[in-house]
Amino acid sequence: MIQVTNVTKAFGPKKLFENVSVAFSPGRRYGLTGPNGAGKSTFLKILSGDEESDSGQVSRPKKLGVLRQDHFRFDELRIVDTVVMGNAILWSALQEKEKLLAAPEITEEMGVRLGELETTIAEEDGYSAESAASELLQGLGIPNEAHPEPLRTLAGGAKLRVLLAQALFGRPDALLLDEPTNHLDLDSIQWLTEFLRAYEGTLVVISHDRHFLNEICTHVADIDYETIITYTGGYDDMVMAKSQLRSRVEAENSEKTKKIAQLQEFVARFHAGTRASQVQSRIRQIDKLQLTDLRRSNIQRPYIRFEQKRPSGKLALSVEGLSKAYGKHRVLSDVSCTVTRGEKIAIIGRNGVGKTTFVRCLTGELERDAGKVTWGYEASVGVLAQDHRQGIPNGTTVDAWLHDVDPKADNETIRAQLGRMLFSGEEGKKPTDALSGGEAVRLLFAKLMLTKDNVLVLDEPTNHLDLESIVALGEAVSRYEGTILYVTHDRGLIDCATRVFALSPEGFLDFQGTYAELLEKHGEATARAR
Numbered sequence: 001m002i003q004v005t006n007v008t009k010a011f012g013p014k015k016l017f018e019n020v021s022v023a024f025s026p027g028r029r030y031g032l033t034g035p036n037g038a039g040k041s042t043f044l045k046i047l048s049g050d051e052e053s054d055s056g057q058v059s060r061p062k063k064l065g066v067l068r069q070d071h072f073r074f075d076e077l078r079i080v081d082t083v084v085m086g087n088a089i090l091w092s093a094l095q096e097k098e099k100l101l102a103a104p105e106i107t108e109e110m111g112v113r114l115g116e117l118e119t120t121i122a123e124e125d126g127y128s129a130e131s132a133a134s135e136l137l138q139g140l141g142i143p144n145e146a147h148p149e150p151l152r153t154l155a156g157g158a159k160l161r162v163l164l165a166q167a168l169f170g171r172p173d174a175l176l177l178d179e180p181t182n183h184l185d186l187d188s189i190q191w192l193t194e195f196l197r198a199y200e201g202t203l204v205v206i207s208h209d210r211h212f213l214n215e216i217c218t219h220v221a222d223i224d225y226e227t228i229i230t231y232t233g234g235y236d237d238m239v240m241a242k243s244q245l246r247s248r249v250e251a252e253n254s255e256k257t258k259k260i261a262q263l264q265e266f267v268a269r270f271h272a273g274t275r276a277s278q279v280q281s282r283i284r285q286i287d288k289l290q291l292t293d294l295r296r297s298n299i300q301r302p303y304i305r306f307e308q309k310r311p312s313g314k315l316a317l318s319v320e321g322l323s324k325a326y327g328k329h330r331v332l333s334d335v336s337c338t339v340t341r342g343e344k345i346a347i348i349g350r351n352g353v354g355k356t357t358f359v360r361c362l363t364g365e366l367e368r369d370a371g372k373v374t375w376g377y378e379a380s381v382g383v384l385a386q387d388h389r390q391g392i393p394n395g396t397t398v399d400a401w402l403h404d405v406d407p408k409a410d411n412e413t414i415r416a417q418l419g420r421m422l423f424s425g426e427e428g429k430k431p432t433d434a435l436s437g438g439e440a441v442r443l444l445f446a447k448l449m450l451t452k453d454n455v456l457v458l459d460e461p462t463n464h465l466d467l468e469s470i471v472a473l474g475e476a477v478s479r480y481e482g483t484i485l486y487v488t489h490d491r492g493l494i495d496c497a498t499r500v501f502a503l504s505p506e507g508f509l510d511f512q513g514t515y516a517e518l519l520e521k522h523g524e525a526t527a528r529a530r
Helices: 040-048 079-084 088-101 108-123 126-139 156-168 186-198 210-216 235-270 276-288 355-363 398-405 411-420 425-429 437-451 467-479 515-522 524-529
Strands: 002-011 014-024 029-033 055-059 064-066 174-178 202-206 219-224 227-232 315-326 329-340 344-348 370-375 381-384 455-459 483-487 499-504 507-511
Touching (some): 014 055, 014 219, 014 227, 029 210, 029 235, 040 174, 064 156, 079 088, 079 126, 079 156, 088 108, 088 126, 108 126, 126 156, 126 186, 156 186, 186 210, 202 210, 210 235, 210 467, 227 235, 315 355, 315 483, 329 370, 329 483, 329 507, 344 355, 355 455, 355 499, 381 437, 398 411, 398 425, 398 437, 411 425, 411 437, 499 515
Parallel strands (some): 029 202, 064 174, 174 202, 344 499, 381 455, 455 483
Antiparallel strands (some): 002 014, 002 055, 315 329, 499 507
């Protein structure tokens, strides 16, 4: 169990939470939710002991698995050893044993100590540690041949998978995971989902993947109103319960307000009369009718609505024989497809199969080796690249850049668009150099809402967004009447699609139907492998 007692944390004048007391029990899987800036990662660091609270106490089990983002720390270690380090007791025993065995002479005292270490290693399943670590790595998409190599040989996304395996290794009593699905493809997310559902310890996880939270969580601990409230069920259950609770309290406060007004009117009318006892009774009733304090929630949802100035022709896009290779590595081979107006197409596949290469070839950002890409009659294409900062210049402000995008837009229109994307008041004057990842994505949405293109090409649009923004994006995609192609690993967004392009080393699958229908027809393993 992890027990939190009267914990308070603030950064300067901004108070994240105050006198929070909450328990995370064994056998339960908690999603830690709240908007960007609410303090989720800070709270998780307090739970792990990586950061101190301003006041209060935290008790935690001895064996704690923590997903940390500092992969450079392990760059020179073998990948499999980096995973085994997740069991600190075992790793310490293995290191000490190796040191003792390297001594020129083994004393009697050293022999006794070696016996103790052997016992510890056996208790921690040390003799099967490498095979267990390899099994975790394989489940997360790290191939066998890479396991003996140094961690520095992997790209950043793959390194984070190794750190996730490190956190999961060694049967920890509690797991603290901050955005574990980042850089995971659908296949790895499904493997992780099944692993965590079978996990018997205490799990606390932060994720912006709504479907993932609904799949794994037995409870949700929501950071809001400067405290943490625990709800039973997944993310959708929490949203419903929270909404119902606030609506009920608001209704009760409304009834109390009406009752108080009636009582106050009676007191005012008869205060100086002969009905003194009744007046005093009413005053006591007023004192008892205390309104429930409804502090302002820090949850904000952007309003995203993509529109089109005018529709494109019926044929929105034609691709013929598209091929692309990087040296000897062929990514796309003879890809052909046609896209008609109004289709919503999710582009899926494992990391590294060429999803981003495909959309960059479509938009002309990347030169094709062969093939032809033809946009339809009057197609106006709006693009959101995977590197979200790529389309936003430095050296200007948020509102000035939107004015450059649409010089005909008046100040009121620009302010309205920025307000919908949560840039209120002076935030509209924020320098573009200082934008966070989430702010950059929301600003690009504001641009697309101004340009009103009839075709949208979005590459990983949910990166850096909080759950509220991802839900708003899904609603916008569903309502959009134009044509949209988007790369994503977010299951909720994939489910908005009416058609699926699935890329894999085996080729390009054009499935005329939803992702659920793809799974039903081809089987989950085959579909996810793509």
